[in-house]
Amino acid sequence: MNYHLRSKPKSENRPKIFLVLAVFVILFLLSYFFGAFFRKIFTNIAKPIWVVGITVEKPFSNITDYFRTRGALISENQNLKDQITALSLKVTDYNTVSTELSDLKNESGRNVAGRLVTNIISRPPQSPFDTLVIDFGSSDGITVDSKAYLSDTIIVGTVQSVSPRSSIVSLFSTPNKKTDVVLLRTGASYSLEGNGGGNFKLEVPKDTDIVWGDSFMYPGSRTSLVANVYYIDSNSQSSFKTIYLRVPGNVFSSKYLFVE
Amino acid sequence: MNTIPNRLILFFIIFFVVLLIPWWLSAIILIALTLYFPLYLEVLFYGFIFDTLYSISRFHFVGLVSAFVGLMIVTLARPHIRT
Numbered sequence: 588m589n590y591h592l593r594s595k596p597k598s599e600n601r602p603k604i605f606l607v608l609a610v611f612v613i614l615f616l617l618s619y620f621f622g623a624f625f626r627k628i629f630t631n632i633a634k635p636i637w638v639v640g641i642t643v644e645k646p647f648s649n650i651t652d653y654f655r656t657r658g659a660l661i662s663e664n665q666n667l668k669d670q671i672t673a674l675s676l677k678v679t680d681y682n683t684v685s686t687e688l689s690d691l692k693n694e695s696g697r698n699v700a701g702r703l704v705t706n707i708i709s710r711p712p713q714s715p716f717d718t719l720v721i722d723f724g725s726s727d728g729i730t731v732d733s734k735a736y737l738s739d740t741i742i743v744g745t746v747q748s749v750s751p752r753s754s755i756v757s758l759f760s761t762p763n764k765k766t767d768v769v770l771l772r773t774g775a776s777y778s779l780e781g782n783g784g785g786n787f788k789l790e791v792p793k794d795t796d797i798v799w800g801d802s803f804m805y806p807g808s809r810t811s812l813v814a815n816v817y818y819i820d821s822n823s824q825s826s827f828k829t830i831y832l833r834v835p836g837n838v839f840s841s842k843y844l845f846v847e
Numbered sequence: 848m849n850t851i852p853n854r855l856i857l858f859f860i861i862f863f864v865v866l867l868i869p870w871w872l873s874a875i876i877l878i879a880l881t882l883y884f885p886l887y888l889e890v891l892f893y894g895f896i897f898d899t900l901y902s903i904s905r906f907h908f909v910g911l912v913s914a915f916v917g918l919m920i921v922t923l924a925r926p927h928i929r930t
Contacts, residue, residue, distance in 0.1 A: 600926050603886055607922055610888050611915040614895045618908060625899045633866050633900060640867040712869035714901040715910075747903040757903050 627750045634722065634753060637708040685739070702736065702845040703727060708753070710839055717761035717783055719744070721844055724752045729846055734811070736845040737836050742811040743785075746846065756844060759813060760785050760834060768803040768813050779803065779814065779832060785839070787814050787832040793821060797830055858889050865893055877914070881921050890914045 894914030
């Protein structure tokens with residue numbers, strides 16, 4: 588008796604696979620050739636949504652405080668008052684020095700004014716990358732490589748992408764990103780490696796003159812602070828030590844960035 | 848649930864959600880939707896949006912490629928899973 592061979596059943600999945608592949612290729616090509624165009628469109632669509640999200644989130648941002656004990660709140664209140672008193676004195680000193688520096692720079696022809704105050708409309712963890720989206724763009728005078736500051740002296744990154752009404756700021760602390768800095772105390776140059784979340788790492792020989800609290804500045808500017816040392820990991824068996832640094836202040840809870 | 852009007856409404860809802868919530872939560876929701884719907888092509892579009900809005904690295908297709916890989920795995924594995 589002959590048994591006829593059954594032909595191999597056709598895969599019902601093949602059309603679906605081709606469809607997925609086709610859509611992927613189309614989106615890939617659109618992103619590659621028209622990335623800037625689509626960034627402009629999606630940013631314009633997303634901007635009002637981000638603004639509404641920030642507005643709606645504001646009343647609920649301190650909701651956990653309702654569940655704290657009275658004693659803990661009183662203690663924290665007193666600590667904060669003490670800090671305010673100490674900081675007020677520092678602000679007075681700072682204003683005096685800042686005015687003097689500004690006068691000196693104006694006399695020498697270097698103007699420190701002219702920074703744009705921008706709102707941060709999207710930040711991690713909404714974004715999986717260490718980037719911030721601000722609501723000023725090329726129409727407001729922002730260009731690629733413009734420097735972004737958290738305050739008068741703390742520089743956090745540079746503008747990497749500009750649309751007419753928004754820009755993307757890439758933080759120096761982006762993982763694996765290298766940033767050249769200068770140690771304020773000694774003037775030595777180093778290259779910090781971003782560790783994400785406002786943190787940096789630096790590996791140096793054990794006898795390198797870097798101590799806890801040292802400040803690293805952006806090259807060419809003795810008033811642009813990049814990070815401070817907060818921990819030094821030194822192993823007696825290794826000839827290197829790992830320096831851990833952090834941006835002073837919390838980049839991800841700040842509402843504003845100053846762009847130069 | 849897998850009708851076109853439902854998918855369209857869900858598309859716009861998820862679009863708002865992925866813009867506002869942390870990215871890892873968006874990823875979990877998108878993975879769940881990819882597993883639930885037979886052919887959830889919208890996940891490729893969301894990967895495209897992530898890359899367009901947030902990515903500035905040299906290879907700025909991480910979201911799109913991740914969505915493609917995930918969708919392909921689900922599409923290839925689904926016929927072999929007895930339901």
